[in-house]
Amino acid sequence: MIEIPEKLKTPFADLILAIADDKLMLGHRNSDWTGLGPILEEDIAFSSLAQDEIAHASAFYELAGELLGTSSDELAFGRTPEEYRCAAIVEVPDDFDWASAICRQFFCDEYDMLRLKRMTNSNYAPLANLAGRILAEEQVHIEHSEEWVVRLGRGTDEARQRMQKAIDRLAPIALWLFEPFDGLKSLIDAGLYPGSDFDMYDAWTNRIQDILEKAELTMHVEIGEPDNKGGRRGVHTEHLEPLLNEMCEVYRIEPGVAW
């Protein structure tokens, strides 16, 4: 597809903004660990993750900007909270519990691998190319997340307890990554985002359970029809607004100016 038809523009932009917003918030949260990582190696790892996630977000914002006729900065920092399309898991703070940071990254990385793979099959070349490039970079992210989940799960009593607690708290929230949004089906039908959300959820759960088994940890969640709207449809947790206030502080001083 060379040109996105008018009636698909909004859902397609929503799809791209969802991945961009997820990554921007996750990158912002990752950057909180700079200077505070439990060991130097992980301080550097989370700083690198932050750099990657934010850069990936930026590239997706560029793509969305081309569709919507606006700039990537405007999209990243200039929208109202309802206009963002991130899922709850990247909004909730980790309260400086490193097990939570690892758990959050784990759930998000596993989801992104699947989401990006679907995007590489898009018939819109700019998305397919970008997703392919980013998928290659996600490989190190996922190795890092999976290895640490196992290491912590099989570590000391404290490590295991904190990991289990993080999984228990975050797994139900992580399900909102899969919230369907308006027009999703039309994107699938048009070949812009081929694949099935059911297959995606199965693949996600199966992979996670494989890793958790190795880690001697458990996850008990069941996905169902959401009875209210969530982040994919602009309804966010109370954590997003303070996050945006912090992240957008400089931009808001004078929107659009070059710093």
Added chain:
Amino acid sequence: MDVLLTIPDPEMPISIVDLGLIEDVQIQNGRVSIDVLPTFVGCPALPMIADDITRKVGQLENVENVEVRFIYDPPWTVDRISETGR
């Protein structure tokens, strides 16, 4: 585009040509368009590289306009590094 050979990666003494970053150069009526492959999407040196290209190519005779585009296809890989680069 020999001038591109004079532009180094900001972090190591190797030209962006030898690093395999330059995918395509188009010249038409004084308007130059250069497609660049990032080594990785989050590389913080990209804006610097873009500036260097725009400035140095822009200084050449008969060049009216320079456009630098970062593209993701083909993906950059290590085997794009030239013999000289290695």
